[in-house]
Amino acid sequence: MKEKKIILLLFSVVLLLSTGVMAEGWRSRVWPATPKFIPPLSGWIITIDPGHGGTDSGAYNATLDLREKDINLQIGLKLRTSLIKLGAQVEMTRETDVSMDIPDRRTFSNNKGAHRLVSLHVNAASSTAAEGIETWVDTDSDNVWKAYASSLHNNAVAAAQSYDATIKDRGVKYSGSTPPWGDGRKIGVIRYDLLSHPAALLELNFISNDREATRLVRNDYQLALAQGIAQGFKEHARVYRKEDGLRR
Numbered sequence: 001m002k003e004k005k006i007i008l009l010l011f012s013v014v015l016l017l018s019t020g021v022m023a024e025g026w027r028s029r030v031w032p033a034t035p036k037f038i039p040p041l042s043g044w045i046i047t048i049d050p051g052h053g054g055t056d057s058g059a060y061n062a063t064l065d066l067r068e069k070d071i072n073l074q075i076g077l078k079l080r081t082s083l084i085k086l087g088a089q090v091e092m093t094r095e096t097d098v099s100m101d102i103p104d105r106r107t108f109s110n111n112k113g114a115h116r117l118v119s120l121h122v123n124a125a126s127s128t129a130a131e132g133i134e135t136w137v138d139t140d141s142d143n144v145w146k147a148y149a150s151s152l153h154n155n156a157v158a159a160a161q162s163y164d165a166t167i168k169d170r171g172v173k174y175s176g177s178t179p180p181w182g183d184g185r186k187i188g189v190i191r192y193d194l195l196s197h198p199a200a201l202l203e204l205n206f207i208s209n210d211r212e213a214t215r216l217v218r219n220d221y222q223l224a225l226a227q228g229i230a231q232g233f234k235e236h237a238r239v240y241r242k243e244d245g246l247r248r
């Protein structure tokens, strides 16, 4: 009887030890102590500025009853999702249909300590044939600003053209030098002297062109544009640190 008790006790000890060792082995195999993956935009604070809003509709297509402010916001919200997936902290100047003036948009972004700002717009022209995508950057800005604008532009255009190969690339343009923004006139929301971080403004196709406007309201096209712009951020962050181009 005494022997049986001792054998039972020894057996219990061995069982306890072996399950402990197995559990340890299991833990070390399945859950590594230090995860190595760091998202490409980790630590980046990015301001998304959907242009216009509230009482300011922006450009208007009367034939299709489409307002620029709505399209800007729809694309902006999709871009937010894409940038958060890449690890960024996103600040929206507006996330609903509200008015906000240009100086307040700049102040908002500066106060958030943003590393970059992207302003989203769609274009309009008196000629209904005008089409394509263009991107604006302050002509007096530095090389980081210009590289940033190019990266967003090239990737937005690439994504748009893989959706529809006929979409026109209108290039990067310089606010303060390229007409109609010349002779000292500049786009307020991307002013080099009034922002503490690089900024670019995208004009994503023409709402005044019925063919482009019809495409612009499509959910899948908006997603393609948002993913293209996000890819532009990813590419920019491969070459530049978030601190590059800051003036504060």
Ligand SMILES: [Zn+2]
Binding pocket: 051, 052, 058, 059, 068, 121, 122
């Ligand atoms: Zn606009």
